[in-house]
Amino acid sequence: MATLAVHQSPVGGFCFENCKRNALLEAEANKVGSSLPAARKTGTTICGIVFKDGVILGADTRATEGMIVADKNCSKIHYISPNIYCCGAGTAADTEMTTQIISSNLELHALSTGRLPRVATANRMLKQMLFRYQGYIGAALVLGGVDCNGPHLYSIYPHGSTDKLPYVTMGSGSLAAMAVFEDRYKPDMEEEQAKRLVRDAIAAGIFNDLGSGSNIDLCVITKGKLDYIRPHDEVNKKGVRTGDYKYKRGTTGVLTKATLNLQVVEETVLTMDTS
Amino acid sequence: MAAATVMPHFGQQMSSQIELVPDWTSQEVSTGTTIMAVEYDGGVVIGADSRTTTGAYIANRVTDKLTPIHDRIFCCRSGSAADTQAIADVVTYQLGFHSIELDEPPLVETAANLFRASCYRYREELTAGILVAGWDRRLGGQVYCVPIGGMLVRQPVSVGGSGSSYIYGFMDANYKPHMNKDQCLELTATAVALAMERDGSSGGVVRLASISESGVERRVILGNQLPKSSAH
Numbered sequence: 001m002a003t004l005a006v007h008q009s010p011v012g013g014f015c016f017e018n019c020k021r022n023a024l025l026e027a028e029a030n031k032v033g034s035s036l037p038a039a040r041k042t043g044t045t046i047c048g049i050v051f052k053d054g055v056i057l058g059a060d061t062r063a064t065e066g067m068i069v070a071d072k073n074c075s076k077i078h079y080i081s082p083n084i085y086c087c088g089a090g091t092a093a094d095t096e097m098t099t100q101i102i103s104s105n106l107e108l109h110a111l112s113t114g115r116l117p118r119v120a121t122a123n124r125m126l127k128q129m130l131f132r133y134q135g136y137i138g139a140a141l142v143l144g145g146v147d148c149n150g151p152h153l154y155s156i157y158p159h160g161s162t163d164k165l166p167y168v169t170m171g172s173g174s175l176a177a178m179a180v181f182e183d184r185y186k187p188d189m190e191e192e193q194a195k196r197l198v199r200d201a202i203a204a205g206i207f208n209d210l211g212s213g214s215n216i217d218l219c220v221i222t223k224g225k226l227d228y229i230r231p232h233d234e235v236n237k238k239g240v241r242t243g244d245y246k247y248k249r250g251t252t253g254v255l256t257k258a259t260l261n262l263q264v265v266e267e268t269v270l271t272m273d274t275s
Numbered sequence: 276m277a278a279a280t281v282m283p284h285f286g287q288q289m290s291s292q293i294e295l296v297p298d299w300t301s302q303e304v305s306t307g308t309t310i311m312a313v314e315y316d317g318g319v320v321i322g323a324d325s326r327t328t329t330g331a332y333i334a335n336r337v338t339d340k341l342t343p344i345h346d347r348i349f350c351c352r353s354g355s356a357a358d359t360q361a362i363a364d365v366v367t368y369q370l371g372f373h374s375i376e377l378d379e380p381p382l383v384e385t386a387a388n389l390f391r392a393s394c395y396r397y398r399e400e401l402t403a404g405i406l407v408a409g410w411d412r413r414l415g416g417q418v419y420c421v422p423i424g425g426m427l428v429r430q431p432v433s434v435g436g437s438g439s440s441y442i443y444g445f446m447d448a449n450y451k452p453h454m455n456k457d458q459c460l461e462l463t464a465t466a467v468a469l470a471m472e473r474d475g476s477s478g479g480v481v482r483l484a485s486i487s488e489s490g491v492e493r494r495v496i497l498g499n500q501l502p503k504s505s506a507h
Contacts, residue, residue, distance in 0.1 A: 124364075131361045134400075135303065155334075161304045161356035163327065163335040175332065 043211020045173030084145030089171035131160025173205025307476020309438030318487030325479030348409030387419035395425025438470030
């Protein structure tokens with residue numbers, strides 16, 4: 001940085017000292033060859049589009065811990081309010097908690113205003129919180145909903161910047177999904193056509209990105225109706241085993257049979273030490 | 276933690292080891308950008324490209340970097356998308372409050388000073404290069420430049436962003452004082468188009484706006500309508 005930093009006592013605001021310490025620890029661990037436990041990330045393909053009557057949000061269902069699939073069927077489309085849903089990519093815990101916090105605050109806000117919450121309000125709350133944490137909350141979100149001003153779709157990045165667009169994709173599979181959108185998106189599509197487009201975009205992410213996989217979840221939000229379709233398409237169904245290693249009873253012949261009757265002499269209960 | 280230890284560059288490197296999550300997902304969103312603002316007698320003309328990048332991926336190819344701060348005051352944003360959006364939101368609130376207290380449209384210089392106050396106070400934490408441009412009754416059209424670091428200076432014409440390096444020469448050669456609105460629009464459109472041609476972080480469409488006493492006129496020049504330059 002340009003100026004010489006004189007040590008000052010912190011004047012409020014979030015303290016990022018531990019983040020610097022964590023980075024140092026990670027560097028030191030990597031030097032000796034070991035690595036810190038990886039946070040569970042949703043590798044992810046998530047996307048959203050605005051169609052004629054509302055918005056459609058789509059997501060895959062794979063959650064990864066490094067190179068291992070931690071959850072084959074996790075739910076990435078989170079509830080914000082009855083008319084607003086949010087897909088989350090990035091660190092799974094961050095997306096889950098961030099959307100829950102904003103959902104809770106938005107419900108209180110709606111009770112205070114007496115109106116159905118607006119998507120722009122949820123967007124403001126999310127971007128201001130993520131900016132406050134300067135990108136350390138790894139939540140990349142696709143926020144969509146229908147309110148009194150019509151359908152709206154936002155993409156929100158971990159550092160707190162947002163874009164309001166007719167179609168957005170996020171996550172490691174976003175390039176594959178965006179390729180499908182750029183080819184086939186048209187304004188004011190019908191619901192069935194739009195659902196097929198979102199399904200194809202997520203499928204592109206699932207089949208071409210290692211971080212995304214399993215099923216396709218869809219959420220269709222229109223003015224009076226909400227369709228949370230989980231799963232919309234099971235494109236990675238586990239195969240059925242054609243053979244069976246279990247032997248049926250009677251396969252092995254019984255030569256002799258001897259029974260030992262054990263009698264209970266004493267019964268004591270030891271409590272577990274939970275101190 | 277001793278103040279003398281060297282802090283490593285944190286944040287961005289955490290997930291680069293995990294290959295499932297590509298590099299650009301951990302990069303901060305930046306408006307690579309070319310922005311420009313020109314004063315004329317009676318108002319200002321502002322222009323910008325429309326590309327927002329995360330690393331090498333274009334996150335938004337139709338960004339609107341000309342952000343309204345008040346009825347006759349706009350800002351052109353370059354640098355970190357999150358930082359500039361947050362600052363613009365704060366200044367919009369502060370200026371709106373100030374204007375209601377005053378019961379008068381605010382001055383462009385006031386808006387510029389509000390930007391400067393935030394950009395200078397948090398200069399170590401922010402990456403924001405902003406052009407503030409607008410019209411007010413006292414001084415007419417004005418352009419103020421608030422670059423990274425938090426300086427404030429009024430200029431008749433100013434460019435900013437990564438693409439601005441390529442058009443300083445063009446601007447110096449072609450800007451003349453006392454141009455009219457249409458000449459300014461043409462100059463801005465051509466300059467931004469030339470920068471978009473050469474700068475990888477600038478591209479998309481050219482967004483223009485002219486601000487005067489009568490209001491704001493916005494225009495978009497799409498890719499196929501860009502001014503043709505003589506080379507290729």
